[in-house]
Amino acid sequence: MDPVTLEVIRCALQSAAEEMGLSLIRTALSPNIKDRRDCSTALYTVDGRMVAQAEHIPLHLGLMPTVVRAVLERFPPGSLNPGDAVIINDPYISGSHLPDVCVIAPLFYRGTPIALAANLAHHVDVGGAVPGSMSTSAVEIFQEGIRIPPVKLCGRGKLKQELVDLIANNVRTPEEFRGDIQAQLAANAAGERRIQELADRYGPKRLLEYMAEIIKYSEKRMRSGLAGLPGGIYCFEDFLEGDGVTEDKINIKVALTIKGDSVTVDFTGTHPQVSGPVNATRGVTLACVYYSLKAVVDPEIPSNHGMTAPIEVITPPGSLVNPLFPAAVAHANINTAQRIADAMLGALAQASPERVTAAGTGSMSNFTIGGIHPATGRYYSYVETYGGGQGAKSDQDGMDGVHVNMTNTMNTPVEIIELYYPLLVQGYGLLPDTGGAGKYRGGAGMYRAINILGEKAAAAVSTERSLNSPWGISGGLPGAPSRLSVNYKNGGGELIKSGKFTGTLQQGDAIMLETAGGGGFGSPLERDPENVRRDVLEELVSKRRAEEIYGVIFKEGTLEIDTSATAEKRNRLSIR
Template structure:
């Protein structure tokens, strides 16, 4: 069947059908998973590939996985070509130097056969709450080599001809803290793939296997053609930008990421030459992570509705010097690249493209997935637990709208874990969960607010690992917009009597007052190095993580006074900031005093000059 023989309407129908199959796989995975990280937070992705491993459709789950999962599938096919795969097989892998992600992301890949002939591949990737290593949650900020981050699983068959390899499962789970959750989540991943296999076989029955495979090829070609057309909005030229990570978890020295984006006749070249060499700490990003960031930003800027398929990479060349932060060599640790480095790569790419198409780019967002893990042995049950969550922050504003408050941005799209689920599943208590007023960068369009969560360890000793960014250099604004408020992370010890409150069994908890913005030394907080720390804490300890707000867009004095009033009424902006930053003055009943506002704005303008 040639391209001319394909009905474009039928092709569009098939594209959406394949997308719906990927989405259904995701629904099965989240509904049947055992750990809250997959079941409630949906930290997973599902996708469909051609039989030779090229992406055809991916569910709208985690943007970071857009570039990771194709790298995983291609790597597995090199180890297990189709000739070595049979109906009912499934391959498992988590090694970042093969798969491109980090160790907690376990991928399961299954071949699809129709009438004994290969038809396609289905795969899913899910973040497990523990894969061994130095700390519960497998996300130590102090790791200096990948061996400290958990068990590495090379491509190996987890299921052969429909029969699960129980000995392999036993071997892997023997190295983990949360064996029960691991078994439940792996079974959910296998079940999700089985649903994808069933649906693809049904489509082959309906359309014919050859027609279905031809449609897959044309979906990839369509994505490529559409991307080339969308890239026309970027004027020819080279656009450069540089930003910095705030240390690697071991040292606080800034780590630069530099990019040059060149628009030319064949598409884009994205060159990371000049980026910092790989570092000792766990923020090194494999090439797969870097590719995912590039594909996400290109898609988001030029055509957000562009189908997710292999056609994306045909028009984009990515240069990642070997041995650099964005393409490290083994055995560099990589656990926190997904959390921090991926978000900074996205910021750098957006900063470069802001110089080409400013109205299609947001100001800098919260800058990190802001990871929080806590784990240990619950003394009431004698079993290990591992709480893993990433926290949202402020979205950067854009030329025509405010940034969203307290959300995940760019490379992640997970939900939060409900307070009730945390307190039911772990020996933890959520003391506070709120947006942080005035944390969004001021502007004609306001940056989104960061959020704060305070969690107290109720029973037993826990190992805590926190990793965030923008604790020193705030998220930048655009077109005169101000930066968002910086992040903050710390620990309030039980021994601090000034704010101790009764806890379980007559103990006490160090409770941080509501005004997080005050000087943290007042509350005995042991501040982290650049927002990254790993430590052991006793029962009664409260850990605080406050994420950064997003940058603003446009000058704050150009913001509609009524929008400022609405922000004040909703508690997003303080009355003081409204007057001193936005130049908006209110009457006693919180109505805008327009005459006083005009005078105040003139005063602030004069002060700027």
């Protein structure tokens, strides 16, 4: 098989998946997809093996193959026709949470099925107890919204309008639902066009052969990377800070057994499934495992089915990482997924610390506000996840105010929030002194304060690392914890210690979320004083912290480094 042609076709398939994503983003109606890009797109073989995925959201790496396989059980390739499309969002089939709606379409070439196109998009409302469908106090999935089993959304190119009407009748924002569904159909159509062009150019038989070889190539890369790691058993345990119903610590325990060119990931000993909505389906857990191993073993491996072949994952049924129906799951994507990734990275750091970052902000920090828009009289639903500090690594600082690990969405611009919703952004920015100190500094957390302008609104906010700060590596200090607070118009205030809140806010009330910073890497006393000075100039580190933690002394009244005083201070700190 010609390696040049192989790479050309691989890149063409990757480009097609990326084009699908751009089509979805540009034609979507809701800001959550259009501006935040909370979606993913991919192409599959006819039998459901992922062959190319757009670089959108790592969490969907494991979720979308789970969805496609489940749909093929209900609709085998032989039962699908040109122009068909299947819709699904049931987490106990798809592996995600209810707002993530997946649309899958068979791709035909001259009457013969040749591939599948799929996309997954987070809709701003799918019903349930609160606007945004993300209650932190839900105790069963029925409180989280409408569940859609695998069902045909289109048949032979004709939209099943009765089904769309049924679903739209059960969500608070039907206009946005209808617009985003049309965008999802358009995204798959873009993938179909590109697949047909490739089949025209190379012939369908040859294209399928190269698709199979691309999958084999990724498996070879993953096996080679695993073989390069020291064999052994590596264990790590991390904790969630409650499930939204209780504030009890919830453990996630993982044991990685690396043997030759394969690895077994065992979550035995992880907490049983809980009452609150942080239970992670097996699909979510698989996504976290695949992401963590790819990031550490070989980040350049093409994302497809092949890279998962050397990986065995054990998830005890009835546990936090493989719950039984009808456990609530909405915030597993938000919090549990990030903690599974942290646990995986903590274990991998024992095998190869130079390849692993310190713990990051530790949550996608979900923030939803919804109610009746005074200007239209219709429901609105503001949905966003907030970035924080990235953990530092062995040779560079963590990034500030970004999403890390399992998510890759963007922050919604202030102008978009205030244009679409009756909300006022009172404050938005990076938080100084939140990145964990180290030779390489952890990234800074961020904050956003939002004031309610409408008559009243329902809010649901969920974050983590409020009580247990993101850990550092090799002597690096932990990042600062997150904080969630509500300031009421009447003058009262409330600090939400658990980081999880569901309640009603009145006009004039404000809610502020401060996300956690990332952990540091290496001793703070080894950080280049010039880098500390730069951090102070950029207001990411205070002058006091520079002196007390990093041991960098500035000449009086200036930000010029006092070299001799710095050496003396660092010597005293190192002895202590």
